[in-house]
Amino acid sequence: MNIGDVAQLSGLPAKTIRYYEEIGLIEPLRAANGYRSFRESDLHKLAFLGRARSLGFAIEDCRTLLALYRDRDRSSADVKQVARSHLDCIDRKIEGLTEMRKTLAHLIDACAGDDRPDCPILADLATGDPAHHCGRQFG
Amino acid sequence: MNIGDVAQLSGLPAKTIRYYEEIGLIEPLRAANGYRSFRESDLHKLAFLGRARSLGFAIEDCRTLLALYRDRDRSSADVKQVARSHLDCIDRKIEGLTEMRKTLAHLIDACAGDDRPDCPILADLATGDPAHHCGRQFG
DNA sequence: AGATGGCTTCCAGCAAGTGCAAGGTCAATG
DNA sequence: CATTGACCTTGCACTTGCTGGAAGCCATCT
Known part of the structure; x- marks a missing residue:
């Protein structure tokens, strides 16, 4: 998936998604042409982030919550x-x-x-x- | 009055007062040594600004309110x-x-x-x- | 080949300050 | 007279969470 697709699916602006990559919240792959290539898991994370943000969690809280989410031993x-x-x-x-x-x-x-x-x-x-x-x- | 005095009297940090000058909300005089020299009217404005800000007015609203305050024909x-x-x-x-x-x-x-x-x-x-x-x- | 439209990067800026660093001034003291 | 310490000056960077724009590559359609 390209950024436009995940933007549409997640409801987040492409700019925001790039920003989230920049600050290390997501790590999409790259296609040969340099385009970001998003997996289902990236989309899932973005949706998670969108919902956490809509509840007003700060970005750093979101980072923590994502980490807790991925930690099965939390x-x-x-x-x-x-x-x-x-x-x-x-x-x-x-x-x-x-x-x-x-x-x-x-x-x-x-x-x-x-x-x-x-x-x-x-x-x-x-x-x-x-x-x-x-x-x-x-x- | 020096900035420390008006800071104390107005309750605003000196940094904030300098910032307010920078964006043109106040225009204190200058002493020969380069220090800002605040008049009563400056202090009054700063107190006004402090109260407006504490009511949550945006800086630009504060500018408008100050202008209205000074305008006897408002x-x-x-x-x-x-x-x-x-x-x-x-x-x-x-x-x-x-x-x-x-x-x-x-x-x-x-x-x-x-x-x-x-x-x-x-x-x-x-x-x-x-x-x-x-x-x-x-x- | 040209015209869209999507993608890339980087740079700037928003509000409303806050923090830090390097340096000038002033009053008082040794 | 020199020095200390408190106060003042400027400028730059940083904060939060993006958003906008410019300049340029890529992909597709005609």
Whole structure:
């Protein structure tokens, strides 16, 4: 299979596949003309990578997961550890974003959004008014 | 004020402040010895930037917001627009992360995490089993 | 033979900084 | 006066995970 074929089958852009080879995640063979020649196993790895990436695993995690996958003597605890630590990472991100979202939504709510210049959003950014840190908006 | 002072006062690393100058967000004066010389207004801008960044605004949004802040003829609608579009962006991120979190949590839950090699996490990554897309885990 | 289209390589760049190294300045001390 | 140490300067490389483009080879169709 050429790169275009595996790109289509795996759903990954050809560029990404070349990049994955460059960083050693896959090692496709080469045909006489210099083209990469992908085996079923390469395609399988790429699909694995695509799914791991879509779950947000970092490339280095993907490398670890691939290694665990190929290791018949792995313990599922090792896999679970990787996944759990990634889950923690996701939770921290969600928490941070939710905090931002809350503050921002308050500010947007308080902004008239008309043609006058007065704007609580800018006022907050300028003064660091911590009003959004407590519950009451009209105290 | 030297860069160390504004770094301390604004809470931003000196490196970041230099970077902000490099990309034209601030324009501190220079002392005879070549040191950056920050005015109150520079410090104010840096604090503004720090708060905008902490709300997750992209640098280019920060530039826009600073410009709006300095423009006494702005309309708050313009500010609100920037904020709302950023809020949308945050919401999309939260949604994506929450989706990931859900799938990952299911997989982690299903994984024994012992010293045996059998692992639903790897199985899912390998086969793309869409079991986590429906509600039942044991059907 | 020429025109696509696919493949190859390498180089550059994105966001938003961070880290390091080599060197200039300043204030205080021996 | 020399030196130490803290602070400042610049520039370059590196980060993550690709993505885009240029220049050129290869394969196929007409």
